[in-house]
Amino acid sequence: MSRTPRVTPAIRATGLRKDFTVKRKAGRLRRTTHTVAAVAGVDLTVGQGETVGYIGPNGAGKSTTLKMMTGVLTPSGGELSVCGVEPVPRRKQLARRIGVVFGQRSQLWWDLPLRESFRMLRYVYAVPEAEHAERLAACRELLDLDAFLDTPVRQLSLGQRMRGEITAALLHGPRVLFLDEPTIGLDVVSKQALRGFLADLGAGGDVTIMLTTHDLADIERLCPRLVVVDHGRVVHDGTLAELHARHGSQRRVVVDLDTPYDELPHVPGAKVDRVEDDGHRVVFALDGVPAGGLIARLAQQGGLRDVAVLEPDIEEVVARLYARGA
Numbered sequence: 001m002s003r004t005p006r007v008t009p010a011i012r013a014t015g016l017r018k019d020f021t022v023k024r025k026a027g028r029l030r031r032t033t034h035t036v037a038a039v040a041g042v043d044l045t046v047g048q049g050e051t052v053g054y055i056g057p058n059g060a061g062k063s064t065t066l067k068m069m070t071g072v073l074t075p076s077g078g079e080l081s082v083c084g085v086e087p088v089p090r091r092k093q094l095a096r097r098i099g100v101v102f103g104q105r106s107q108l109w110w111d112l113p114l115r116e117s118f119r120m121l122r123y124v125y126a127v128p129e130a131e132h133a134e135r136l137a138a139c140r141e142l143l144d145l146d147a148f149l150d151t152p153v154r155q156l157s158l159g160q161r162m163r164g165e166i167t168a169a170l171l172h173g174p175r176v177l178f179l180d181e182p183t184i185g186l187d188v189v190s191k192q193a194l195r196g197f198l199a200d201l202g203a204g205g206d207v208t209i210m211l212t213t214h215d216l217a218d219i220e221r222l223c224p225r226l227v228v229v230d231h232g233r234v235v236h237d238g239t240l241a242e243l244h245a246r247h248g249s250q251r252r253v254v255v256d257l258d259t260p261y262d263e264l265p266h267v268p269g270a271k272v273d274r275v276e277d278d279g280h281r282v283v284f285a286l287d288g289v290p291a292g293g294l295i296a297r298l299a300q301q302g303g304l305r306d307v308a309v310l311e312p313d314i315e316e317v318v319a320r321l322y323a324r325g326a
């Protein structure tokens with residue numbers, strides 16, 4: 001009898017919790033103790049090779065979750081396994097299987113040229129020379145590192161350092177890559193280049209990517225799956241399209257007219273969202289219907305100068321989702 005092999009998920013969290021005890025001032029001398037539930041029962045399974053965007057408002061518990069997943073913080077409750085092991089007790093083993101890029105912490109040696117940091121990391125992780133050389137050559141090419149390989153890390157620009165950090169996290173061949181705000185502070189060109197690299201890495205399917213970000217363009221470009229957390233709980237787990245569908249996001253049709261219409265046409269599923277520029281611009285919101293019917297009807301009526309169909313705005317839907325959770 002043949003059996004389908006069971007593939008261990010890259011990450012599995014069940015009822016994951018982290019409580020912090022904090023002291024607050026209550027009067028001149030008194031302090032009271034409170035418990036903050038930073039992560040309040042997260043259930044999450046991430047398959048091998050998936051790219052998941054882990055997003056939420058400030059204080060939602062994203063960094064705390066990533067710190068537990070990378071073995072930095074011990075959970076207060078629930079179960080957690082990353083690459084098949086429990087992170088904190090098996091931290092050493094885990095370190096060889098994961099790569100971590102946390103904006104605030106660097107894994108590079110500040111005073112050494114980038115090239116030397118990479119060489120040191122080969123010894124830290126005991127990576128065979130040929131494997132290391134192959135991965136470094138790929139990163140040099142794809143992340144365009146050559147111009148600053150011999151520059152000390154402290155002299156690198158933020159964008160150059162981030163390319164170095166990502167290389168450093170990949171040189172030992174991790175199965176899961178954790179990225180906390182990888183594009184924060186980068187200029188538009190650097191952001192796009194980094195997103196392109198990460199999108200290709202994710203599409204390759206060998207590395208599972210778990211990414212937190214406040215930059216919604218990162219999500220649109222990189223994350224087929226989106227996990228939204230708020231107050232330490234998962235409030236959405238699915239695709240971006242599902243998030244739009246669930247929250248009633250609408251496509252919009254922006255119509256520019258030569259002369260304003262006396263009466264706006266009625267087309268099922270298309271309602272007037274707003275009228276601007278003394279009637280020269282009309283914005284319709286579509287209730288799940290294609291734009292074709294409305295555009296054909298407008299073309300019949302005449303006087304059409306320009307038409308644009310706008311996809312729903314992720315910023316809008318996420319803002320609404322956060323507001324609802326607050």
Ligand SMILES: Nc1ncnc2c1ncn2[C@@H]1O[C@H](COP(=O)(O)OP(=O)(O)OP(=O)(O)O)[C@@H](O)[C@H]1O
Pocket residue numbers: 020021022036037038056057058059060061062063064065
């Ligand atoms: N060491 C700590 N001691 C006490 N409270 C903490 C500690 N670390 C985090 N918290 C609290 O836990 C909650 C979640 O914090 P966390 O940093 O995980 O959120 P986040 O989603 O990563 O936020 P941001 O987007 O601002 O980085 C917040 O209320 C925060 O104040």
